[in-house]
Amino acid sequence: MLYFINDYSEGATPEILDKLQESNLSKQAGYGSDEFCISAKEKIKEAIKTDAEIFFVSGGTQANKIVIGSILKNYEGVIAADTGHISVHEAGAIENTGHKVFGLKSENGKLAADTVKRFCRDFYADVNHEHMVYPGMVYISQPTEYGTLYSKNELEEIRSVCAEYNIPFFIDGARLAYALGSSECDTGLEDIARLCDVFYIGGTKCGALIGEAIVFTNKRLSKHFFTDMKLFGAVLAKGRLLGIQFDTLFSNDLYKKLGKKGVDAAMKIKKALIEKEYELYIDSPTNQQFIVVDDVTRDRLSKDIGFGFMETLSNGKHVIRFCTSWATENEDVERLISIL
Structure with missing residues (x-):
């Protein structure tokens, strides 16, 4: 998972x-x-x-x-x-x-x-x-x-x-x-x-x-x-x-470096989401990426990926979130993209 x-x-x-x-x-x-x-x-x-x-x-x-x-x-x-x-x-x-x-x-x-x-x-x-x-x-x-x-x-x-x-x-x-x-x-x-x-x-x-x-x-x-x-x-x-x-x-610029690592991983995921024609809920330039999915897609993704649930829209679709961090590894990003 x-x-x-x-x-x-x-x-x-x-x-x-x-x-x-x-x-x-x-x-x-x-x-x-x-x-x-x-x-x-x-x-x-x-x-x-x-x-x-x-x-x-x-x-x-x-x-x-x-x-x-x-x-x-x-x-x-x-x-x-x-x-x-x-x-x-x-x-x-x-x-x-x-x-x-x-x-x-x-x-x-x-x-x-x-x-x-x-x-x-x-x-x-x-x-x-x-x-x-x-x-x-x-x-x-x-x-x-x-x-x-x-x-x-x-x-x-x-x-x-x-x-x-x-x-x-x-x-x-x-x-x-x-x-x-x-x-x-x-x-x-x-x-x-x-x-x-x-x-x-x-x-x-x-x-x-x-x-x-x-x-x-x-x-x-x-x-x-x-x-x-x-x-x-x-x-x-x-x-x-x-x-x-x-x-x-706050030594050796570590705080900013950790933030950049998380954002870089999120931008790679965002690029893949766009290429795979997922609907972005909002255009986020940071470590949280939000997409709109139907029940079938949500259930399929949840078998292999833990993600955050944000809200259910009036049309019955759902807003879910992929959140990266200072510790996100490229291997996990690549696996996520392959599942998408």
Whole structure:
């Protein structure tokens, strides 16, 4: 059986495992004060080319919940795409903090600046808006849940709307390595850091065993964030586990290399899908490829391939996903193509 279900089926890149083994018996301070966390933070700041407050947590939903829950006032909600992770795949984690998610209509998984501006404008135009939940943040994912990418211009436009309404801009980077690894991506880490107030660098889906690095470039928003992490149960006594991994990922350009490997494998699959005349559901330039299939094709492929199910369309056909990762081998890609 071939596995193209997700990008976290494997463990961790060998470089991380080697470093964990090598440092296993070294005595370190706890709670993120160890030398590895300190070193990782410095390397990340060097990569984004600006100062920042950086915190490590174990997973993406945890990162989203703590960031949003710690920044928003109790009468505020967060604006997101209707296909965004916090809108559909986090079991109400954000709502559990007492904050509403405003799921606005997206196109190709992306939230347009005009959509955000219209929502905010209409909110403040309502004479009863003081009786309502305020828009208090904009959240997007780069890449999106459908593998698409925001251009630098699109990010700048969203940033401009956020500045106009004085609300922070938060970018979920759970798969950020696969954005950076795409030839169609015109934004680097320094651009992400410049254009938003807070973002996180995904490790779990990008070569680490676990871990996300939350980066506050607007340091005013990070006041008492460590205490909020503790409140949400996110502070690891053995913080070194996360520090070692990000210290390794940000050595020798490994993070970007891992992302590019995953994207290169996905582009080979995409080319074969087009040549074999499969219907692409969306034009994704990253590690997730989506196609539309009927029952017969779905059942045939599922005999030999593990893939992700996304949704059933109104015509009865299904959207399925092939997802590559930092660990995808060319041999598996070739076998997949032969089965297609």
